[in-house]
Structures are given as C-alpha cells and as structure tokens.
Amino acid sequence: MKHDSTPAFPTTDVMSTHTNVGAPCWVSLTSHDVRATEEFYTAVLGWEWRKVKLGEHFRIAMADGVPVAGIAAVATMWQMAVAWTPYFAVRSADEAVGRVQERGGTTAVGPISLPPGRAALLADRDGATFGVWEGELPSDWETWRRAASAFIRLHTRDAFDAAIFYGEVLDWASAPPGCCEINYEGEEVVMRMRGEVVARIESGALGAAPDPSIRPHWQVHFTVGDVAACARAAVTHGGSVLSEGAEEAVLRDPDGAQFTVTSRRAR
Template sequence: MNSHSAVSSEAPVSRSVFGAPCWVSLATGDLSAAEKFYSAVLGWEWRTGKLGEQYRFASVGGVPVAGVAAVEFMQPKAFAWTPYFATADADQTVARSQERGGTTAVGPLSFPPGRAALLADRDGAVFGIWEGELVADWEEWRRAAPVFVELHTRDAFDAAIFYAEVLGWASEIKGCCEVHYENEKVVLRSRGDTVAHIHSGAVDSARDPAMRPRWQIHFAVDDVQACVEAALAHGGSLVRLEPDLDQAILSDPDGARFLVNGRAHFVDQR
C-alpha cells in the first residue's frame, strides 16, 4: 500500500483480499430511476456517502453491497455494471495492465478513503480496481448480497494470464487468489470462496455488442420469477430466462444488464 490512501489499522483494506472482486458499481443516466428499479427488483436500500450526491450506496441489512453513479453525456450502450478488483497499489496495477496490452479509461483517481481506476483488458472487457479501505468488510459484503462475476471472452487462458499478471492471481504472495481450471472454465477462488469464472467463447463475431467480451455481474436472490416481474413492472426488460439454471438475465431502464440466480442454485453452481 502506498501513501496515497491513509486508512485506519482497523478498517478492512484492499490488500487483505488483493486480486479478488471487492465491489460492483453501475453507471446510470438517471440516478433516481435506478434507485427505484433496484429497490423493487433486489430490495436494496440507499444512502449517500463520501463521494457526493451523484454516487449512491445500496445496502442490504445495513451492509453496503453496490454503488450507482450518475454519469452524463454517455452513449446509452455504455451504461453498465462493472466489477472492481482489490489491489494493494493502483499505480502499479495500472502500469502492469498497460505493459500487457490493457487500456486505461480513467485514473487512478483519489476517492477518499482510497483510489480507483477503470481499465479494459486486451479484448476490451472493462473492469475496475480499488486500492484502500473497503466500503464494507469483504466477508460481510459477500454474505449480505452474494455477488459473483463472470467473464465471457475470446480465450479464457489468455485472459487468465492477463489478470493473473495484473492482479497478482496465483502468485507467491501470501493471501493471493487461487486459479483453477474446472469444467472447461477458469475458476478464481479467494479465502475458499469461488468469486469468478472465465469462459472461452465465439464472442468476436457476436452481433450484439453486449455479448462481446465483458464482465457480467450475478446477484443471488430468493425468487428469480419475482425479480423478473418486478423488473418488467419498473421499466426493465427480460433478456433471457433459463428455468433449468434458475437464472434470468435482466436489463434495467438504461439497458445495463445483470443476472439474478436462485440462491440455492447459485451456491451449488459456484
């Protein structure tokens, strides 16, 4: 950790789970509409924090689980959910990404009590990094609203190498994320939890831009069908329903896609 982010010794910090997803954030064109939509679909409550009125924190049972930022002058298709990965040093992580063919969209910028950057990997999949104090204890965050992230990309092995080198996966540093290959996908684990998958696929030729290399966010819910009905009633849409997987891909009023999974099936499949 460098001196850019002063944090208390008692606060959970990014270096404690470096390389693992530690936050998810949504860019939206209408903050009020997003709050109403996700309250109805996922039961979230809202508050304003240190980042001002244009960034709202969603919580479940008092535990912060996600952030929503109001962003103006964006193309409609740019509104999306983005996973943030914990890092001990944002500057070094950005440098490693650039050295390996990644691109930097924003940052690193200071957002007390930490620093953040928005990057894209070699195939254009967008992800964020966070250095500093975590919004919530990592274990509490994972339990309050289980979040799972999944990358569909051209070559899972190539992507895994990129992220391993950039984020320190499977390194010799104590506490790093473990990387395995299981059931034809790359599996990332942190503290024994499966926190991400990377799949290979024919994404380069996909006609739908949303199906090109991108990180997808999964939320565990008690009732998938109820989430679908709430989404449709509040200006969202159903992209695909997969009853066998107890899963649905939904789109919010801005077109940002996310997945909801039945809680029991979600835990089993991870």
C-alpha cells in the same frame, strides 16, 4: 473505451483495511437517472440507498445495513455507456495500471484519488471493462460478500488467455497470503477465495460482434431467493428479461445495464 466512470465508493463509514488481493471487492453501476435506478433495484433486489460525500450524482446501495454496490448517475453528463463494472482489490493501483498497459490492455480513468483509496477503470486486451481499487474497503470482505451475494463471470474470447492476463495483473495464484486460487475446470477457469467461488471465466465471446451482449465483458451476478419474482419485478418497473430459466435470468434495467440474477440453489 468511451467510459469515464467515477466508482461510487462509500466515504462516510468506518472502513475496513482487510483486503483480499486480486478478489472482486466492489461493483459499481453507471446510470442516467439516480432516482429511477434506485426505484428499479429496490423493487428487484430489495436494496436501500444512502447518499455519499461524492455528491448528488452518487448513491450507495445497502443490503441489511451493509454497503454492497455504488451508482454513479453520470452517464448523460459524461456521454458514457451504462453498465455494471466489477472492481478488484490491489495493493497498488499504479502498479496494476502499469501491468495492464504492458500486457495490451487500456486505461480509461486513473488512477484517481477517492479517499480513503485510489481507483482506476481499465479494459483487458479483448475490451472487457473492469476496475481496480487500492485502499480500505466499505466493510470487511466476508461481510460484503455475504450481504452483496454477488459474483462475476467474464465472457471472453479465450478463457485461458484471459486467466493469464488477469493473473499477472492481479497476482492471482501467487505466493503472498490472501491471493486468489485459480483452477481450470473443463472449459472454464474458476477463481476462489478461501474456497468460495468469486469469479468464473468462460470462452466464446466474439470481439467484433455487433451485439455488445456477446462481446467480451464482465457480467455481474446477484444471488437471489426467487429468480422468477425478480424477473417479474424487472418488467413491472421498466426493465426487461433477456433470458430466463429456472435457476437464472439475465435482466436489463431501464437504462440498459445488463445483470444476472442466479438462484442461491445454483450458486
């Protein structure tokens, strides 16, 4: 992996100790230009921004006063790819890293200390990048979910094989309270937390494909009120539309980071 990403987590707020083990708990974006990135996502998703203790290269996106995502403007400095990365809550970052390595995955960064927690950037055995976070969260999980309106989808070679990998790493469908529920629905694996869909896994990605958009990867989705308006704003502010339908559009920001906007009706 050519990543060396420090996730931008808020470090100045009163943090919540409530953790839903194995669930997505944060999304972070690497960028070349923090100001241009701020302007783009403000126009497309309506976010506001705040500086954090990590320094000038980092920003936190706010929606209705709630921290919802981080930007680390370090892609040029560290010669790394720009991308959205989901982070999953774990009890122990060290244990999660060990489990990933035992099962054929790889570690790019960490675990590293980012008070009030610890993080690691990893890849599964098919090369899809994800992170883990041990510690307090920016706000309680339900508040983050409502404000961020984000869910994630893994496009991978074999959904069932991937579900086993992530289940063993992240304690999905395990006995302890607070863990995620996994269901096999047709050709797709669906992960729910308290009955709400928070992640999906689908087969079909090609490991050796020259196009990175069809190689195994986690795609971050943001639910919005008007998909067409988001697509227009993306183009107006230097991004592009990779595909667009009535209920969903795949967009690319000016740096090349890909994400999806999904209609709340389709969510």
